[in-house]
Amino acid sequence: MHVGAQRLFILVAGLWVGSILTVGYLVAPTIFGTLTDRQVAGMVAGSIFKVEAYLSTIVCIALMVLANLLVTRGLTQYRIIRLILLGMLLCSVAASFVFIPWMNTLRDQALLNGMPVMLSPSADLFGKLHGASSIVFMIQSALGIYLVWRLTKPNL
Structure with missing residues (x-):
């Protein structure tokens, strides 16, 4: 049972982290490079x-539930995985x-x-929010890469 759950x-986790990386570092730049x-x-x-x-919020919660189940079944190496997931959950929330x-x-x-946000009085605030959200996304991406790295390590 443990092997199947793992x-x-x-x-x-691999599919989810792959989707995060694809959206952030392939799809978004392609959109901005294509649309004028x-x-x-x-x-x-x-x-x-x-x-x-x-999607990240939902998948992360599901993985945390599964990680808790694995920890209660004796796979204590999933404790660190839960902390990584908690960080990723905070980012997605x-x-x-x-x-x-x-x-x-x-x-x-x-x-x-009648104007784009970057020409509005809120442009400065929007830019700061965009910068902060980009940093949070990069943190989530790094945590995701670390999550998959940990999960693929022999014996976790």
Whole structure:
């Protein structure tokens, strides 16, 4: 039973971390490199990051539940995995419920006033939020890489 649960854990974690890295470091730059309208590119990328953040929150909670189950079944090496997942969960919750909604509100307010957010009075705040959310995303990415690295280590 432990081996099957561990393999499922590794598979889900690998796919999930792969999706985070793909969205952040392949899809988003491609969108901005392809679309000439930066406002449209930002809106498309923002929508994709929103879906990724919600998906990350759900998958992370599921993996934490599975990690807890594995720890209670004697696989104490999953204790450190739970801490990594907790860090990743904090990142995805911050993105899902703080950064993305706040940035979307600023963008929507600017559009209601007939201008892109980067030309609005909120441009400075939007830029700071974007920078902070990028840092949080990079932290989540690094934790994800470390998670997969730990999971693929023999004997964890």
